[in-house]
Amino acid sequence: MNKKDLTNLKKFLIQKKTEFLNKTNNGQRELKNDLDVTIGDEIDTATQNSEKEMFFELAANDRITLNAINDALVKIEKGGYGLCESCNRAIILQRLNAIPWTRYCIKCQEEVENFKE
Ligand SMILES: [Zn+2]
Numbered sequence: 001m002n003k004k005d006l007t008n009l010k011k012f013l014i015q016k017k018t019e020f021l022n023k024t025n026n027g028q029r030e031l032k033n034d035l036d037v038t039i040g041d042e043i044d045t046a047t048q049n050s051e052k053e054m055f056f057e058l059a060a061n062d063r064i065t066l067n068a069i070n071d072a073l074v075k076i077e078k079g080g081y082g083l084c085e086s087c088n089r090a091i092i093l094q095r096l097n098a099i100p101w102t103r104y105c106i107k108c109q110e111e112v113e114n115f116k117e
Contacts, residue, residue: 001082001090001093001096005093005096006076006081006082009076009081009096009097009100010073010076012100013069013072013073013076013100013101014073016069016100016101017066017069017070017073020058020062020065020066020069021051021054021066023057023058023062024053024054024057024058025057065101068101068102068103069101071101071103072100072101082096084103084104084105084108085103085104085108086103086104086105086108086111086112087105087107087108089105090105091104091105091106092105092106
């Protein structure tokens with residue numbers, strides 16, 4: 001995966017996250033633009049608190065996706081993004097472009113889904 005792909009995926013993730021948070025009442029307030037913020041740098045407490053409030057307004061399914069989005073954004077900053085959490089192999093770009101917050105490669109995803117049934 002090259003830098004351009006990664007930047008596009010990051011933008012997609014942040015856009016998606018904003019969409020989720022905008023669904024909430026608290027999210028109607030102006031959201032801080034994450035695009036220029038490096039994760040791990042100064043994140044002010046007020047922003048973190050309101051994000052937490054917004055999080056609990058979301059439906060359970062949305063929370064699961066939002067968690068995955070946040071984890072993906074952390075991995076983009078800290079490394080390990082695009083690797084399957086189960087088998088540690090690279091997830092194909094085509095899959096990441098469709099679901100950039102996915103945690104598993106197609107093979108492991110199928111196994112996870114079969115396990116649930
Ligand atoms: Zn895998």
